[in-house]
Amino acid sequence: DLPPAEWPIRFVIRGPVLFGLAESLRAQRFFEALRSTHLERMGMLMRIGHDGDRVMDTAGRPYTVPTDSAMIREWIARNRSLEECPGAYGASTPALDRAVDTAIQAGAVGACLTGAGMGGAALALCRKTDADAIRESIARRLASDDFQRLRGHDAQPWPEDAAQTAVEENIAVAGAGILPPPA
Numbered sequence: 001d002l003p004p005a006e007w008p009i010r011f012v013i014r015g016p017v018l019f020g021l022a023e024s025l026r027a028q029r030f031f032e033a034l035r036s037t038h039l040e041r042m043g044m045l046m047r048i049g050h051d052g053d054r055v056m057d058t059a060g061r062p063y064t065v066p067t068d069s070a071m072i073r074e075w076i077a078r079n080r081s082l083e084e085c086p087g088a089y090g091a092s093t094p095a096l097d098r099a100v101d102t103a104i105q106a107g108a109v110g111a112c113l114t115g116a117g118m119g120g121a122a123l124a125l126c127r128k129t130d131a132d133a134i135r136e137s138i139a140r141r142l143a144s145d146d147f148q149r150l151r152g153h154d155a156q157p158w159p160e161d162a163a164q165t166a167v168e169e170n171i172a173v174a175g176a177g178i179l180p181p182p183a
Contacts, residue, residue, distance in 0.1 A: 015067040019052040019087025026083045031181035043110025043125050045083065050112035052086035056097040056150075058105075063097075064088060095150040096120050099138060106130075106137035131169055139163040 026045045033041040057063040065088040075085060092100075096113045103111040103124035111124040126134050141147050143163035158166070 015065065015088025015090070017087075018067055018085055019089035022082050022085045022087050023049055023052065023089075025081075029083050034181060039109050039125070039127070043108070046110030046112040046123070046125060047104065048084060048086050050092070050097075050100050052089050053092040053113055054086075054097050054100075055090050055092045056094040058101050060094075064090075091120075093120065093150075095147060095152075096122055098141065098147060098150050100124075102138050102141040103134055106134040108134050135167045135169060139167045142166055 026049050030042055030045050033039075033045065051063075051065065054063045065086045067088050092113050099122035100111040100113060103122060103126075107130040108124040108126050111122060113120050114123055115121055122138075124134060124138070140163070143158050148158075
């Protein structure tokens with residue numbers, strides 16, 4: 001319970017609303033790309049969605065997406081698709097942003113966060129041939145002093161073996177397959 005003097009004076013909702021609308025459309029487009037096995041499009045949609053969640057750019061600077069009226073007018077004038085608009089939800093953390101960026105820099109087709117409200121995790125869409133190198137790159141990043149600083153903890157870096165177990169590869173087992181998207 002905040003005292004009235006600490007109540008917000010205004011709520012900024014345009015960025016989160018744009019994110020929500022665009023993310024809903026991105027989810028539909030992702031399944032369309034999945035049906036047509038268009039891996040690059042799936043990755044692009046993941047990257048755009050993460051930019052809407054992002055709080056830090058690849059150089060470590062604060063990141064925001066403009067969502068003012070001028071941006072909206074420019075978007076309309078350029079006839080840009082809504083799914084290409086990241087919006088500005090800002091649910092990420094510097095550590096999650098770095099994990100996503102590390103995956104992409106290591107060759108992932110796309111990467112994004114999931115579950116940021118409960119701590120979050122980074123997901124990376126990879127070609128099978130690149131999965132080992134991407135997993136190793138992420139594990140090295142997780143074990144680095146830089147990553148621990150981004151986590152905001154004074155804890156020592158994770159030992160290499162702990163970082164290795166923090167990176168999971170999701171692969172289909174015998175009898176499993178792609179879950180078809182809803183009709």
